[in-house]
Amino acid sequence: MDPFYPPNPDGTIPDPPEEVLEALRTLGFDSFRPGQAEAIMRVLSGISTLLLLPTGSGKSLCYQLPAFLYHRRSPCITLVISPLVCLMDDQVSNLPSPLKAVCIHSNLTQSQREAAIQKVLRERLGIRCFLALTATATVATERDVAENLGIPEGTPSVGGFGIPENLRFSVTVEEDLDQ
Numbered sequence: 001m002d003p004f005y006p007p008n009p010d011g012t013i014p015d016p017p018e019e020v021l022e023a024l025r026t027l028g029f030d031s032f033r034p035g036q037a038e039a040i041m042r043v044l045s046g047i048s049t050l051l052l053l054p055t056g057s058g059k060s061l062c063y064q065l066p067a068f069l070y071h072r073r074s075p076c077i078t079l080v081i082s083p084l085v086c087l088m089d090d091q092v093s094n095l096p097s098p099l100k101a102v103c104i105h106s107n108l109t110q111s112q113r114e115a116a117i118q119k120v121l122r123e124r125l126g127i128r129c130f131l132a133l134t135a136t137a138t139v140a141t142e143r144d145v146a147e148n149l150g151i152p153e154g155t156p157s158v159g160g161f162g163i164p165e166n167l168r169f170s171v172t173v174e175e176d177l178d179q
Contacts, residue, residue: 003046004069013041020044023068024061027096033058040065060091067099077125106144117150
């Protein structure tokens, strides 16, 4: 999808126009918190962004507001990936209308995961092939990831070459932790 607001001729990000401020109010907010406006305008300008903000500082708005505006322009899907199951469930249940979401995580039943994957990823987006990447995973984690993505049971994993030489593991047993 094309950017909403291209960067200014000098390469800077434009200030939030009235359409963005109106969307902010529609989503129930009067003003931006520090970092939000810049992150949102970067996204709406088509610029990949790494946003580092503490818990509770409003990171969710930084994908919800652009998703809201893009959806108003043309029905589309915003893909959000998070390792935090509670956060995903909370975000889906408190998502502003007209945004809709589906969550895929390990606490879902197999049929719930399959339905979500079929509905959103395979049918709507036409995605047929997934690539899951990680630095380390136990056999149980590999199985969970494969199951969550609909990768057939028994499909071999690629890799698993042991611990790289640049990593060291150590175990410490602590005593008297209650003192």
